[in-house]
Amino acid sequence: MLRVLIPVDGSENADRAVGFVIRKAPLYKEPLEIHLLNVQHPFPGTIRGVHKEAEQVHHEEGLKALAAARKQLDAAGVKYVFHISVGEVPEVILHYVTDRKIQQIVMGARGLGTVAGLLLGSVTTKVLHLVEVPVLLVK
Amino acid sequence: MDFIAEIQTPLFWAGLMTIIWVNIILSGDNAVVIALAARSLPKHQQNKAVFWGAGAAVILRIVLTIVAVELLKYPYLKIIGGLLLFWIAVKLLMPEDGGDDIESSDNLIQAIKTILIADLVMSLDNVIAVAAAAKGSILLLVLGLLISIPLVIFGATLLMKLMERYPIIVVIGAALIGAVAGEMLVTDPVLINWVHAKMPWMDIHVPLLGELSWAQIVGAVSVVVLGKWLAARAERAETKVVDLAAGDQQAK
Numbered sequence: 001m002l003r004v005l006i007p008v009d010g011s012e013n014a015d016r017a018v019g020f021v022i023r024k025a026p027l028y029k030e031p032l033e034i035h036l037l038n039v040q041h042p043f044p045g046t047i048r049g050v051h052k053e054a055e056q057v058h059h060e061e062g063l064k065a066l067a068a069a070r071k072q073l074d075a076a077g078v079k080y081v082f083h084i085s086v087g088e089v090p091e092v093i094l095h096y097v098t099d100r101k102i103q104q105i106v107m108g109a110r111g112l113g114t115v116a117g118l119l120l121g122s123v124t125t126k127v128l129h130l131v132e133v134p135v136l137l138v139k
Numbered sequence: 140m141d142f143i144a145e146i147q148t149p150l151f152w153a154g155l156m157t158i159i160w161v162n163i164i165l166s167g168d169n170a171v172v173i174a175l176a177a178r179s180l181p182k183h184q185q186n187k188a189v190f191w192g193a194g195a196a197v198i199l200r201i202v203l204t205i206v207a208v209e210l211l212k213y214p215y216l217k218i219i220g221g222l223l224l225f226w227i228a229v230k231l232l233m234p235e236d237g238g239d240d241i242e243s244s245d246n247l248i249q250a251i252k253t254i255l256i257a258d259l260v261m262s263l264d265n266v267i268a269v270a271a272a273a274k275g276s277i278l279l280l281v282l283g284l285l286i287s288i289p290l291v292i293f294g295a296t297l298l299m300k301l302m303e304r305y306p307i308i309v310v311i312g313a314a315l316i317g318a319v320a321g322e323m324l325v326t327d328p329v330l331i332n333w334v335h336a337k338m339p340w341m342d343i344h345v346p347l348l349g350e351l352s353w354a355q356i357v358g359a360v361s362v363v364v365l366g367k368w369l370a371a372r373a374e375r376a377e378t379k380v381v382d383l384a385a386g387d388q389q390a391k
Binding site: 040041042043044045046047048049050051052053054055056057058059061062063080081082083084085086087088091092095096099112113 | 164165168171172175176178179227230231232233234235236253256257260261264299302303304305306309370371374375380381382383384385387389
């Protein structure tokens with residue numbers, strides 16, 4: 001089993017990364033254990049007393065961001081697990097890589113927040129610095 | 140009271156930009172709390188909760204603005220206000236903390252209680268920041284107040300979307316509040332002469348983005364550095380990264 005993590009932020013680039021994994025999956029010698037991950041940016045820390053409701057909103061927004069990716073995978077009949085967490089994206093990705101013993105990351109080169117003209121998004125760049133596993137960038 | 144002349148100074152526009160940005164963050168997060176607290180209520184009660192919650196926030200802003208403008212003339216209060224604002228600005232950059240929920244708002248009374256407590260604290264932040272950024276200009280003060288009102292009433296959805304797409308807006312807002320806090324601290328009647336004497340560089344103005352004082356620059360930079368550092372530290376110390384989808388039906 002090759003454990004692959006695909007961070008998805010709802011951007012088209014992320015969805016292309018998912019499409020790429022679907023197409024290339026048969027090329028791998030081992031079956032893939034695919035993990036989708038959406039990381040929600042937290043509300044500012046001045047919010048008080050509404051933690052449970054905030055989590056609900058994060059959960060819903062996470063499901064929205066993952067929807068297109070999940071649709072592709074479901075249509076192709078590919079098995080996957082999905083996760084939604086809140087926090088700083090690169091650090092949360094690192095957490096899952098360690099926690100789930102991920103062996104490879106496939107992610108978009110640029111994401112939703114990327115400033116036009118940058119070759120690599122800031123999240124992608126930070127992930128490249130943080131993780132020890134191979135990272136495959138899809139444009 | 141020459142508003143026409145005042146509008147033509149760059150200081151006015153810099154002050155206005157600051158106040159608009161600060162209001163977006165500090166009225167917006169108040170609006171977000173109101174919207175979130177009302178979420179778990181049945182539809183017809185939601186409107187009531189938002190109405191009362193936003194109404195209370197508006198009244199608090201008006202009352203507190205009048206009080207704050209007077210109080211800020213007294214010694215030590217600018218120091219307290221400045222430190223408070225500094226803390227708020229840093230907190231903006233940290234993730235929401237799970238600790239302080241009363242039980243969840245599934246009835247109207249509970250929701251209103253949550254909203255009113257939040258309103259009190261969050262209106263105070265907003266008012267201090269605007270009063271300090273206005274620097275004595277009545278025009279800016281009133282404009283600041285007026286801008287905050289629709290933001291508190293209608294701002295929740297807008298701000299939630301904005302913060303999601305462009306978290307940098309909050310960082311810039313926090314930096315601006317830090318700048319206001321820095322300026323407040325060194326202009327307290329108790330400190331102002333001491334600062335002039337011992338740290339004259341603090342009120343040297345830099346012709347950068349329209350006359351910034353070093354107090355503002357130091358305030359802004361320290362907020363962002365401290366906030367980011369604390370957020371990263373919280374993230375790493377956080378042994379429980381929660382998977383919100385853990386209970387969801389996964390593809391089998």
